[in-house]
Amino acid sequence: MKKIRIAIIGTGNISNAHINAYKKLDDAKVTAACDINEKRVMAFCEKYSIPVYYTNHKDMISKGNIDAVSICTWNNSHSRIAIDCLEAGINVLCEKPLALNSKQASAMKEAAEKSSAFLMVGFVRRFDKKTIIMKDFLNSNRLGELYYAKTGVIRRCGNPTGWFADKSKSGGGPLIDLGVHMIDLCRYLMGKPKVVSVYGATFDKLGPRADVKMLNRYRPLDTGGICDVEDFASAMIRFDNGCVLSIEVSFTLHTANEKLYCEIFGTKAGAEIAPGFKIAGTMDGYNVDITPVYSEDTNQFYSMFERQIEHFVDCVSTGAECISPIEDGVELMKILDAIYESARIGKEIVFD
Ligand SMILES: NC(=O)c1ccc[n+]([C@@H]2O[C@H](COP(=O)([O-])OP(=O)(O)OC[C@H]3O[C@@H](n4cnc5c(N)ncnc54)[C@H](O)[C@@H]3O)[C@@H](O)[C@H]2O)c1
Structure with a gap:
C-alpha cells in the first residue's frame, strides 16, 4: 500500500496530538517535521523517529516529497504556510483558527480553488463522539426546527500568555x-447557516492575572511577551435560517463558576451537548430527559484528533468529501471579524 507522506509544521504542544493520530494509521507516514525553533524540531524528530527536519517550510516544500501537512504553528503563519503548500499541490490540515482574519482566510480559499490539493480546517470538535451522535439525531429531525443555541467557555484565570496573548501572533484572545471551537460546533449542528448579523462586546479589564498564586496554568512552549488581547467576549449571532446563537468566552473573569457548555434548542426538543449529554423532550405528555448510551473514549481529547486525522488521510487518499472544508473556516473568520468590529464600534454588524 502506498503511504501518504505527511509533514508536521509547528512542533509545539498540539503537534503531539497530530503525530499520535498519524502513527495509528497504516496508510500514512510522518516523513518530515518543521519548526522555526531548531532545537525543538530536532527533539520532536528524535522522540517520534522522524527522519528529516526543516526550520523553514519553503525548504521542505521545495523537496517535493510531501503529500500532506498538518499546520500546528502560531495563528499568524497559518495563511502563508497553507497558501505555499496549496500552490505546491500539498494537501493541508490547518489548525483552528484558520487564520488571523477573514481576509487571510479568503486568500487561502482562493489558493485552494486553484490547487489540485485541498484544505481541511481543524474543527476537531466535529469529531467528538457527542457531536457525531447529535448530528445523527438532528439528521433524523429529533429536535424539530432549531432556533436558538447558547454556548461558552468561561475561565477564571486561564490566559495562556506567550503568543496566545500577543494579538499580532494570535489574532485575538478567548474569542x-x-x-472559534464553540461557534463552529453550534453552527455545524445548526446545519451550517450563513451569518446575517452580529452584535459583539469585548473587554480587556483584567489581563492575564499573573499575580494569582497556587494555580496550574496552560502554557505555550515560548512564554513571556505582551498581552494585548481581550480577556472576555460575548456575542449574539443571527443566521440566515432563523437560528440565533449566544456565546460568552473568557481567559480571565472574576467568577466562581468556570464552565464549558453548549445547548441547542428546537421545536420538538432541546439538547445539552456539554457539559452533560442529554435530550430534553416530551413523551406521552411527560417531560423526559433522554441520555444517549455509548462507549466513551478513554482519552476524549486525543480520540477526537484520531478521528479527525483518519478522516483527513481518507480525504487525501480516496478523495472522500471533507467534513470540515475551507468554506466553513472562512465563514467562521467572517463571524469573528464581525464580533471584534461590532465590539470596536459599539453597534450591530449587518451583512447584505
Ligand atoms: N484543536 C485544538 O483543540 C487546539 C489546541 C491547542 C492549540 N491549537 C492550535 O494549534 C496551533 C499551535 O498551538 P500550540 O498550543 O501547539 O502552540 P505552541 O506554542 O505550543 O507551538 C507552536 C509551534 O509553532 C512554531 N512556529 C511558529 N511559527 C512557525 C512557522 N512560521 N514555521 C514553523 N514553525 C512555527 C513555534 O516555534 C512552536 O514550536 C495554534 O493555531 C492553536 O490555536 C488547537
Whole structure:
C-alpha cells in the first residue's frame, strides 16, 4: 500500500496530538517535521523517529516529497504556510483558527480553488463522539426546527500568555482561541447557516492575572511577551435560517463558576451537548430527559484528533468529501471579524 507522506509544521504542544493520530494509521507516514525553533524540531524528530527536519517550510516544500501537512504553528503563519503548500499541490490540515482574519482566510480559499490539493480546517470538535451522535439525531429531525443555541467557555484565570496573548501572533484572545471551537460546533449542528448579523462586546479589564498564586496554568512552549488581547467576549449571532446563537468566552473573569457548555434548542426538543449529554423532550405528555448510551473514549481529547486525522488521510487518499472544508473556516473568520468590529464600534454588524 502506498503511504501518504505527511509533514508536521509547528512542533509545539498540539503537534503531539497530530503525530499520535498519524502513527495509528497504516496508510500514512510522518516523513518530515518543521519548526522555526531548531532545537525543538530536532527533539520532536528524535522522540517520534522522524527522519528529516526543516526550520523553514519553503525548504521542505521545495523537496517535493510531501503529500500532506498538518499546520500546528502560531495563528499568524497559518495563511502563508497553507497558501505555499496549496500552490505546491500539498494537501493541508490547518489548525483552528484558520487564520488571523477573514481576509487571510479568503486568500487561502482562493489558493485552494486553484490547487489540485485541498484544505481541511481543524474543527476537531466535529469529531467528538457527542457531536457525531447529535448530528445523527438532528439528521433524523429529533429536535424539530432549531432556533436558538447558547454556548461558552468561561475561565477564571486561564490566559495562556506567550503568543496566545500577543494579538499580532494570535489574532485575538478567548474569542478566536476558544470561541472559534464553540461557534463552529453550534453552527455545524445548526446545519451550517450563513451569518446575517452580529452584535459583539469585548473587554480587556483584567489581563492575564499573573499575580494569582497556587494555580496550574496552560502554557505555550515560548512564554513571556505582551498581552494585548481581550480577556472576555460575548456575542449574539443571527443566521440566515432563523437560528440565533449566544456565546460568552473568557481567559480571565472574576467568577466562581468556570464552565464549558453548549445547548441547542428546537421545536420538538432541546439538547445539552456539554457539559452533560442529554435530550430534553416530551413523551406521552411527560417531560423526559433522554441520555444517549455509548462507549466513551478513554482519552476524549486525543480520540477526537484520531478521528479527525483518519478522516483527513481518507480525504487525501480516496478523495472522500471533507467534513470540515475551507468554506466553513472562512465563514467562521467572517463571524469573528464581525464580533471584534461590532465590539470596536459599539453597534450591530449587518451583512447584505
Ligand atoms: N484543536 C485544538 O483543540 C487546539 C489546541 C491547542 C492549540 N491549537 C492550535 O494549534 C496551533 C499551535 O498551538 P500550540 O498550543 O501547539 O502552540 P505552541 O506554542 O505550543 O507551538 C507552536 C509551534 O509553532 C512554531 N512556529 C511558529 N511559527 C512557525 C512557522 N512560521 N514555521 C514553523 N514553525 C512555527 C513555534 O516555534 C512552536 O514550536 C495554534 O493555531 C492553536 O490555536 C488547537
